[in-house]
Amino acid sequence: MITIRDLRCGLLDIGSLDIEPGITSIIGPNGSGKTTLLKLLAGITIPESGEILVDDRSPRNVETGWVNEFPDRNILFDTVADEVASPLRFRRIPCNETSRRVTSHLEFMHVTHLSTRSIRELSGGEKILVAIAAAAIHHPDLLVLDECDSHLNESRAQETDQLLKETGARYIIRCTQQMESAARSDRLIYLEQGRVIHNGSPPEVFSSLASSAFYPLSWRCGL
Amino acid sequence: MRIVLDDVRISREEWSLSARGIFTEGTHLVSGDIGSGKTTLSLMLAGLLKPSSGTIGREEIVSRMISFQFPEHHVTGSTLREECASWGIDPDTVLASVNLTGKEDFPPLKLSRGELKRLHLACVMAKQYDLLILDEPFSSLDCREKERICNDLSLCTQGITIIFTHEQMQFPRVDFIWEITGGSLCSRGRLPDALPAWEHAPAVIKKLIRRGNLPENLTQKDLMEAACRT
Numbered sequence: 001m002i003t004i005r006d007l008r009c010g011l012l013d014i015g016s017l018d019i020e021p022g023i024t025s026i027i028g029p030n031g032s033g034k035t036t037l038l039k040l041l042a043g044i045t046i047p048e049s050g051e052i053l054v055d056d057r058s059p060r061n062v063e064t065g066w067v068n069e070f071p072d073r074n075i076l077f078d079t080v081a082d083e084v085a086s087p088l089r090f091r092r093i094p095c096n097e098t099s100r101r102v103t104s105h106l107e108f109m110h111v112t113h114l115s116t117r118s119i120r121e122l123s124g125g126e127k128i129l130v131a132i133a134a135a136a137i138h139h140p141d142l143l144v145l146d147e148c149d150s151h152l153n154e155s156r157a158q159e160t161d162q163l164l165k166e167t168g169a170r171y172i173i174r175c176t177q178q179m180e181s182a183a184r185s186d187r188l189i190y191l192e193q194g195r196v197i198h199n200g201s202p203p204e205v206f207s208s209l210a211s212s213a214f215y216p217l218s219w220r221c222g223l
Numbered sequence: 224m225r226i227v228l229d230d231v232r233i234s235r236e237e238w239s240l241s242a243r244g245i246f247t248e249g250t251h252l253v254s255g256d257i258g259s260g261k262t263t264l265s266l267m268l269a270g271l272l273k274p275s276s277g278t279i280g281r282e283e284i285v286s287r288m289i290s291f292q293f294p295e296h297h298v299t300g301s302t303l304r305e306e307c308a309s310w311g312i313d314p315d316t317v318l319a320s321v322n323l324t325g326k327e328d329f330p331p332l333k334l335s336r337g338e339l340k341r342l343h344l345a346c347v348m349a350k351q352y353d354l355l356i357l358d359e360p361f362s363s364l365d366c367r368e369k370e371r372i373c374n375d376l377s378l379c380t381q382g383i384t385i386i387f388t389h390e391q392m393q394f395p396r397v398d399f400i401w402e403i404t405g406g407s408l409c410s411r412g413r414l415p416d417a418l419p420a421w422e423h424a425p426a427v428i429k430k431l432i433r434r435g436n437l438p439e440n441l442t443q444k445d446l447m448e449a450a451c452r453t
Contacts, residue, residue, distance in 0.1 A: 013240060029365045030337030031322075068345035068365065069296060069336045119233075124292050124359065125257030125389075147336065150362040151292075153389035154426060156257055163403065177337070177365055179427070219391045221450035223430045 002041070002171060007050035011194035012036045014050075019171065022186035023164070025215060026175040027205075033194040034135065034175040035069060037144055041173055044064045054142055054171070062142050065135030065169070069146035071124055071184065074131035081106070081115045082128055087138045101219075109133040109163060124151040136167045143167065145174035148179050157181055160165040179206075179216040190214070224248050224270060224283040224353055224383060227272070228408070231277035240264065242408035243277075250376065250395060254423035255403030259389040262292055263359045264408065284349045284383070287354035287385035292362065292387075296397045298331045299450060303342065306331045310346040323346045336363045339445060350376055353382045369393035370443070378443060391425040394441035415439050 002019040012033040026034045039045040040052055043059030044066065054062045065087075068074050074186040077083045081102055106112045109203065111129050119130055128151045135143060141154040143164065149157040161184055164172050176182050190198035198205040209215050226246040233240050240260035246268075255261050260441075265322050266272035267279060269289035281287070291297060300306030307314035321341045326348070331339060340363045347355075353428040361369045374397035376384065386395070400417040402411050411417035415437050418428060431438055431449045438449035 029367060030341060031335050032362070035335055071293070072295075119225070123258045123262055125361075129257070147363055151257075151359075152256075152424065153257060177363065178391065179366065194258045213370045213393075217425075217446065218427050218430075221431070221446060222425055223427055223450065 001055065003051075003053050005050075005051050007040070007047050007048045009040055009045060009054065013042070013194050017196055017199065018188070019173065019189075021170045021171045021185065023161070023174070023184075023190060024187050025185040026173065026180050026189045027177070027179070028175075028191035028197075030199055032191040036061055036148050036190055038144050038173065038175060043143070047219055059142075063138065063140040063217050065138070065140035065143045067128065067131045067135050067145045067148050068199075069150075071127040071131065071151060072120075074127070074134070077121050078120075079115070080111065080119055080130050082133045084137055087134060091138065092115065094107045101220070102209050103131060108166075109136075110159070123163045125153070125156065128152065129156075132164075136164070136169070139167065140169055140175070143169040145172070147175055147177065149174075149176050153164040154180070158184075176187060179214055180218060183208055183216045183219070224356070226284070226383065227278075227280040227282065229278045229280065230275045231250075231267065231279060232262075233267065233272070240403065240408070241406060244401070244410050246251055246385060246399075248381070248383055249398030250379070250386065251399045251401060252394070252397045253385060253387045253401045253403065253408075254389060256423075257389075259403040260406075261403060262358055264355075264403070265289060265356050265385070265387050268354075269356050274280060279324075281354065284353040286350075286352045288350075288352045289356040290344065290347045290358060290360060292358040294336070294340045294363075295332060297343055298339075301330060302328045303331055304328065306342070307346060310349065312346060312349045315343070316351060317345050337365055337368070337425060340364055341368055345371055348372075351379075351381065353377075355382065355384045357384070357451045358385060358387045359389070361388060361393060366393065369386070369402055373442065385411075389423070391427070393443065396445075397441050414441070 004014050004055040007014040042064050085098050085102045106115050128148050183202045198208045228242045228244050231242040299309045304314045307317045342441040373393050400421050402423050411420045436449040436452045438445045
């Protein structure tokens with residue numbers, strides 16, 4: 001369980017929030033604090049006050065994969081293969097094993113055809129797929145994804161959801177502006193002006209948002 | 224006013240894109256898979272990238288604007304005030320329209336991506352152009368903002384507007400559908416007749432068509448009307 005208590009950081013003000021294992025989507029208006037919350041969960045930012053524990057550990061003591069909402073800010077190396085290999089190389093995994101795992105992981109993420117390409121020449125969606133591959137290759141306990149699906153078409157977003165489940169990450173926490181995608185999550189958190197307004201299963205949260213633009217179109221159309 | 228693509232082709236190693244057709248006045252929506260060449264085509268239409276072969280004729284188009292997929296690639300000012308001024312528009316008016324009043328001295332790249340996209344689109348939409356190209360204009364916007372931008376785009380009735388997107392939920396009123404499939408740009412024609420042939424149509428639209436409820440257009444109102452039709 002991820003437990004958040006008396007958390008304050010910038011706009012964000014969360015008294016108490018528990019997040020169970022599985023896929024959790026954070027939704028809400030632009031500027032409501034979604035990215036701030038994700039950065040705190042990933043251990044990139046330290047709270048001004050309060051506490052976050054991931055299975056009783058501080059976020060910085062948890063194996064975490066992180067994908068930034070600005071695709072270019074995820075890139076450290078030139079080629080796709082080097083980028084995806086980098087988390088293993090930073091951990092001094094032997095070269096042969098790194099090479100074997102990169103080959104198999106690129107195949108798993110369906111991006112083998114991009115392996116020798118320069119990341120800077122890729123499309124926005126391809127850059128995100130590579131960033132997700134790099135974030136997931138070292139089998140993190142926690143995967144934190146900031147609006148990755150804003151660069152993916154629906155079929156690729158659905159396929160990626162399935163692959164994310166198969167990574168074995170205990171917690172997958174993402175923010176999204178695609179409500180069809182949010183509806184496929186195990187649970188939703190709706191933030192507004194830094195506060196958790198709704199928290200629960202997709203039907204519970206969306207029932208409170210039925211008259212808003214956040215309600216999934218397919219649900220509104222009864223499809 | 225029109226854009227004529229005459230046997231346009233661009234290639235890179237094993238990848239290629241071919242395009243022929245005419246973009247007339249109205250709003251065009253172009254869809255395609257990841258890496259199919261949507262951004263490449265948008266750059267060619269804007270005149271920022273030369274095709275390997277073929278020609279792109281822009282007839283009677285005097286003013287043109289392209290909005291890149293990544294709003295951060297447009298930023299030239301070190302503050303929001305400077306950024307707005309760089310577009311030749313009044314910062315106070317634009318910042319008020321996107322709820323960023325009070326952040327005049329804030330660095331644009333410290334905004335959330337959604338806020339930056341909102342500001343960028345407000346700067347783009349503050350003027351009218353003969354040719355407006357929008358590459359993924361809805362990405363990172365929250366649902367309310369998507370709705371607002373779609374309403375603004377639906378009111379845009381002059382010139383040529385070309386929207387490249389894989390958005391599945393919020394659309395403006397659109398006149399023509401195109402898609403990139405099998406390495407070629409294909410015209411699916413004018414709405415609503417274009418919809419049954421649209422391979423990349425959102426799942427909701429495909430389900431409505433399967434039910435026999437062809438929407439008149441792509442706005443939420445049109446989709447709801449089709450869904451409620453008996």
